[in-house]
Amino acid sequence: MSAPRVVFAAAMVAAAWTTVITGLVAVGAAKAEAAWLKSGPGTGYAAGLKLQTPGQPTVDSAKCNSSNGGPSAQLHWTYPAPLPPGFELFTATAQGGPVSLAATSTTTSATIPLPGNNKVYVSVRAAAGAWKGTRSTEVAAC
């Protein structure tokens, strides 16, 4: 075959493929244009946790004199999973009486200062930001 014929045949093949590719691109564009979007207002929902009440604290150890930094107590308690961000521990000098915040903890144990050498009542509650749970049953220390 002569060179001009080869060139002519190659040009014909290229032209044919160009036509095919152009057609496929056009079809693809037509399909994309056929899809439509439609939006409307609606409502999604989510639910909030309710902080649980910790179990009554257990006094692991208590120092009821004023030596070495004053009276203190080491306690632990239980809490249904998942744990909240934190706990607040309270003391009261009378059972069921006014309470004072003694310490905070991010785990289910803590060592807290006690307000005096006499019997002290300790309780704990879950806390998350402004959310506060119900205080646990008090436990007597000292």
Added chain:
Amino acid sequence: MKNPTLRRVLVVTTVVGATLGGGIAVAAWTSSGSGAANAKAGTAAAPTTGTVAASAFTSGLLYPGGPAGDAKIFVANPNPYPVKVTGIAGNGTPTGSGGTGTCTTTGVSWTAQAPNTTVAANGSTTLTLSNAVTMSTASDDGCQGALFAIPVTVTVSS
């Protein structure tokens, strides 16, 4: 075939003929013209949403400063063909109800979602969207245990 010249002619003719034929065939269905179409396009209807009960939430609950939680949304497709939920974006202030007290500031935020879930023709489905909502520490104490309604815009595609 003993004649090389004839063989070359046949080969070239076949190749050129085939390519020209293909080009013509394709060109035929991609050609354009003018005229009036007789079909009428239908009108697509926007999706709607419905209520989700608080009892539907058993995990992914929110609390102030906690991890992202689950959201649920009931989506109905009023169209006689399936659609795909391509986007759900927040578009308003969430409200809380059913909590332990006053819940004015919920602290709830919606994170834009693209579930790409298909809803059947004239059908509906409840989507559970993991990590779609968060709660800031500004949430009121009375929001504990509340159900939060979050205004959103739902987008579907055909």
